[in-house]
Amino acid sequence: MEFLRFKSGPKPVGPYSQAVKVGNLIFFSGILPIVPSTGELITEDVSKATEQILRNLEAMLSEIGLSLNSVVKTTIYTTKLEEFGKINETYEKFFSQNAPNYPARTTVGVSQLPKGATVEMDFVVCSEH
Template sequence: MKKVIATSKAPGAIGPYSQAIIVGTMIYTSGQLPIDPETGEMVAHEIALQTRTCLKNVKAILEEAGSNMDKIVKTTVFLSDMANFVKMNEVYKEFFSGDFPARSAFQVARLPKDALVEIEVVAIL
């Protein structure tokens, strides 16, 4: 059985999908864009700020589900330009303590709303 997770502390879906789904003891988030949940607007077009906002949104969703960043087992990072990888990585590591989760990172042709980065995660409860 699956359970839908939704919080106003992260941006609402911009399409027909949920912020996250719990199945058993696993949480699967949708890709989080660098949208400020209070304004509904994309943050400045700068990779560090956008990465930080994506991860804050992930954190809010996990907390709503009863989990946290330390329980992430896998992340997927989508970048509009792999030249932003180093700066994204600098911010990314600020959100984790101890062992880092497994991760994939890809350059994609384009992201929704022309974001520089989008991040999705899989975590345990």
């Protein structure tokens, strides 16, 4: 088991690892829509929040020589389930290069997320192709 830490992407907001690698699978903790350079949390627009999360993931994957093509499972948590269409549209843009082979995915509507976020995502990534 290997505990991964990234220079890019948002820093953890609590006592947890950004990701843990077990065999060829990497389990990413929930990623919030935080702009790493400023610490700003994007909450006003679920599309922009979704985009920031996926940009954060791309940057962290790039650090370890991987891309979004390596994502096998996503879980989306949102306090704005009524705006799922916007989340889905943004998500699809990032994973369109994989169409029709998108990652497996679950979406869950929740009442609250850490720091007042409207969207949070976690990922399972395969480090081998």
